[in-house]
Structure formats: structure tokens, C-alpha cells
Amino acid sequence: MKQSKCSLYQKITKYKKAGKNGTIIECPECTHQEIIYHFSWHALVCPGCKATIEKTDYLLPKLSSDQEAKVRATHEAERRKLPKGLKILDKEPVKVKNPYMPGKWVVLQPDAAAVYDWIKGSEVLEQYEDVQIGLHWFRINEPEAYMILLD
Numbered sequence: 746m747k748q749s750k751c752s753l754y755q756k757i758t759k760y761k762k763a764g765k766n767g768t769i770i771e772c773p774e775c776t777h778q779e780i781i782y783h784f785s786w787h788a789l790v791c792p793g794c795k796a797t798i799e800k801t802d803y804l805l806p807k808l809s810s811d812q813e814a815k816v817r818a819t820h821e822a823e824r825r826k827l828p829k830g831l832k833i834l835d836k837e838p839v840k841v842k843n844p845y846m847p848g849k850w851v852v853l854q855p856d857a858a859a860v861y862d863w864i865k866g867s868e869v870l871e872q873y874e875d876v877q878i879g880l881h882w883f884r885i886n887e888p889e890a891y892m893i894l895l896d
């Protein structure tokens with residue numbers, strides 16, 4: 746376990762709610778910091794060390810507003826990067842229907858459509874780690890589409 750980035754932490758409780766602009770959580774294994782937008786998950790694969798960390802093991806660092814702004818700026822640039830070098834195939838936004846719920850659909854930007862196709866393909870191939878990575882990308886970048894298509 747690495748040295749933590751700051752000395753003040755709270756534990757994440759079962760009923761923790763995310764802030765409107767996301768909440769910064771820190772991996773207890775590698776200190777990677779991540780902004781998440783809701784807490785309706787049990788565990789997440791840490792993008793830093795690839796360990797699966799239970800929600801209640803993640804830490805909530807108490808950051809100054811300067812520190813927080815820095816973390817947010819870094820993540821803003823990083824967070825929409827496509828996982829595993831995925832290629833964007835579409836040039837225009839794509840309308841995607843929920844295959845299980847007729848009448849539910851969303852319009853996805855080309856990058857989100859690429860991730861969505863990858864999730865569905867990974868499900869078929871039983872590549873569940875990739876599915877999780879894709880779902881995580883959606884929860885962060887397209888929370889509304891996530892609720893409609895993937896939740």
C-alpha cells in the first residue's frame with residue numbers, strides 16, 4: 746500500500762450520496778483518485794491499479810479547493826478517453842434503443858456509441874472485465890444514457 750495523498754479521510758458509508766458535480770474518491774491500494782457521480786455500485790475496478798475495490802474500502806479524501814480543482818481538471822481531460830484504444834466508427838450521433846424495453850432509447854455521441862458496442866460485444870464474448878470497464882465509462886460520462894440503456 747502506498748503512502749496516502751492526504752492525511753484526512755472519511756470512509757464511504759453504505760448510504761453515501763454523490764455530490765452534484767461528482768465526488769472524489771481515492772483507491773486505498775494505489776491512491777488513484779477518481780470522480781464518481783453516484784454510489785449505486787458495490788465495487789469498482791480502480792483505473793489506477795486494476796484492483797476491484799469494494800465501495801466501503803474506497804476513501805473520501807478531504808481536499809482543499811485548490812487540490813480539488815487540480816484533480817477535476819486532470820480528470821476532465823482523462824475521463825472521456827476511450828478504454829483500450831477503442832476506435833470511433835460513427836461520424837454522427839447514433840440513436841440506440843434498449844433491446845429489453847421498447848420505447849426506451851437515447852442518442853449517443855460517436856464515442857459513447859463505440860463504448861456501447863464494445864460493452865455489448867464483450868458481453869457476448871464473456872469478457873466481463875471489459876464489460877465493467879465500459880459500464881464504468883458510461884456511468885461517469887453518460888449517466889443518463891447509462892440509466893436508460895445499461896442499468
Ligand SMILES: [Zn+2]
Pocket residue numbers: 772773774775776777791792793794795796
Ligand atoms: Zn488503485
